[in-house]
Structure formats: C-alpha cells, structure tokens
Amino acid sequence: MKIIEETPYRFRIAKEGAMRVPGIVYASKALLPEERDDMALTQVANVATLPGIVRASFAMPDIHWGYGFPIGGVAATDIDDGGVISPGGVGFDISCGVRLLVSPDLDSTQLQPRLRAVMDGLDNRIPRGLGRKGVWPLPNRAALERVLAGGARYAVGKGHGVPEDLERCEDGGVLEGADVAEVSARAMERGLEQIGSLGSGNHFLEVQAVDRVYDEATAARMGLADGAVCVMIHTGSRGLGHQICTDHVRRMEAAMKRYGITVPDRQLACVPVRSPEGQAYVGAMNAAANYGRANRQLLTEVTRRVFEAHADTSLRVVYDVSHNLAKFETHDVDGKPRNLCVHRKGATRSLPPGHPDLPADLADVGQPVLIPGTMGTGSYVLAGVPDNPAFDSAAHGAGRVQSRHAAARGEDADVLRSRLEKHGVLVRGRSRRGLAEEKPEAYKDVDEVIETTEQAGLARKVARLIPLGVVKG
C-alpha cells in the first residue's frame, strides 16, 4: 500500500488494483497507524473497491479496525449509478450515537455536594449491562412497531419527554422509511424488552462539566457556558440493531453473486441500494435507527427525574446525533449534485452553517458535533464547518489503540476505579471486566484527535467537557 502525506493532517492511499477511488485518511503523524499493512488502513483500501463509491474512501482521525469497514470510516455511493449499501459500513450497533443534555442553571460547583446522590440515583435507575431489560417494557409487538416507525417522536408523544427535545435531535428524532416487515421475529423479540437501556462495552452515561470554551458565542447558542453541568449519553439500538445487521448480512452474502459483485473481504457484503435486498436492509436499518433514538430519549427522561430529585434542576437537549448510520443525502461531486448513500461508521455527521437540515435556532452556527473521549480525560463539542471534504462528517470518539482483551489484561477494576475517583470522577459500573476494557489508556489521545479533526477542516472546537461521574454497563 502506497501512502502519501499530502498535508500534516491528510494522507492519501494511492488508488491501485481494484480500488475505484483513493483512500483519504485524516490523521496527524502521531495518529496514523505505524504499520503500512495496518488492518484499519487495509480496510480503507478495501472499501474503495465498492461499486458506485465516489470521491474517496475516507477515514476520520479516530480510525481503528472494525467489521469490514474501519470504525471511523465514511463512504458515499451514487445510488443512481449502481451504488451499493453495506451493513458493514453502518456497523452492528445501528444508529449508535450520542446525546448531550445541559442544565441551564446548575454549575459544577453547585452540583458537587449533591453529586454522590445524583450518581447513586443514576446507578439505581439506568438499566445497563449485557442483555438487561429496559425502563419501558412494551406490552406487545404492535407497540414496538410504533417505536420502530416513530423513534424519539413516538416516545415523546407517549409522555417520555417534551416536544422541544425533538427540535434538537437529528431528523427531529425520527427517520422516515422504516419498514417493520424487514425486521425479523428474533430482532423484535430482542428489542421488545431492551428499550430504555444503556448496554455495555463503550456505551456510557456521564455527568460532565464544561471545562473550557473555545467559542463563547457558539457555545452560548448551544446552551453551553463555562462550568455548566452536562450529561452525555452514548448508546444505540441494543440487540435489535445487532440482530438486524446479522440477518441482512446473511441475506446479502447470498444475493451479491446475482449482482455480479465481488469484494476483497466477505465482511464487506453489499448489494445495490436500488435492489430488493438493498431496500429491505434500508427499511430495517431505519427501523433500528428509530429504536436507537427512542432509546436515548427514554434514558434522557430517567436522567431528568434523577436530577430533579437530587439536584433540583431540569435538563435540556443540546443535540442528539447518530454515528453509525447510512443516510441518503445530496452532495456535489465533480460539480454535479448526486444522490448518495453516505455510510458513516464511527463517524459523526457534521453539517455546516446554513444547512437546511439544521434546527432553526442553530442554522447560523452549524451542527453540534458530539465527540466523547474517555472516562478519564474529556469529551468535546464541535460545530460543523463549510466545505467539509468528507460529505459533512467528523470523528466520533477517541478511537481504540488497545483491543478489549489487551486493555483488560493486567488491569484491576478496583485500582482503576480508585484512580478515577482520585481524579474526581465517580464510577458506577456493573462489570469489573467491562470497566477495565474501557480504561483511558486503551484509547488514543482525544485532544490530538480533536486537534486533527479541526485542522483537517472537518469541524471546529466549541467546548471541552470533563467527566464528574460515569455510569457504565
């Protein structure tokens, strides 16, 4: 693989072999994987072979190895030119994403004496861990179907939140085009009991404080000011999304031969967007996306009740955005508007100021881009910028440098926990191993990822958030 340094923050993987477009990796020298045959870089090149891909196979600064596509990968295909959709370009956790809440009147100093009570309240009320039941036991399949069709909007309609919440959600909290007929019985079974639960792995709910503001005017428009108390929720579509991915990958593997598609890795299973199998996946994926959005809405409400009871404050939604999703968007490519299927897998949509899909009150500042770091360091809020080169996308996190296995090896959960608490971060975990796997050292330097994101022209810094308490599966 030939890698060319084009700028201090952009590397090009030269087009060769079956690649239809080059690979573009936004990374500093420090973030670029060292080995030329690195698994994640190989995946960037593999994605560049997909039928209908335009411009480039992109990688965000937090790129690491994933299923088929790298995590931190962005790929757009032209749906009018045989472009494909690939579940590997979305990820198993369909519509996994981040929601940020902020208190309009409570700062971290005022919270401090009540923090322990808040964390205990969250510990008691946030369902989490593998396979756990959620806070909204749905009575039957019909009720779940309404969640899959209506997303966060349906949850709010049922009293789980207020209409203003939806104004600050990507797509108003619901994607059109969900097709419940393409969601298998097994996926429905898994989804029925888990709605309103956090999950495990890197999913978390954190109480945070604004530690630094880079652009006061923009931060103020997002409701953020120095010292403000925030809550960041990172979760997705749980077992339902996972099952949908499994089901449709299997179906596509069987179908792709009929479309004459060959891929360098069977994990890149894909079919034309405009095919029965493609449309089936799109319908199921949108259903899972709505489930993920409803899930974050429900956890928002639980969090609000805890803060009302123990900290006497309400919480407003700053923004809610998915970072595992394929979306249908129009972008100019070679000077012409094209209908694209934009896969973002571990990549956050990052809309520029003036974009019609922004909430009206944020139209002139750009989309809030929510990028969690680690539980020991910090997280960031950025804003979308004009002329984003990667189809309006940015990084989604710090990015792993150690595998889960490597991270857990030699790490004692109690030692980690007391280390974090010495740093002023209260920990409410469920699994000792799960906590160890998420230690800050398992991740890249989030400050470096953010700096690179900004220098690469993907988004600009608005505020840095530090953790005060973390709820983990």
Next chain:
DNA sequence: ATGTCC
C-alpha cells in the same frame, strides 16, 4: 457493539 456460536 452483541443473550461474544442455535
């Protein structure tokens, strides 16, 4: 990420 292989 995930009832980490029905």
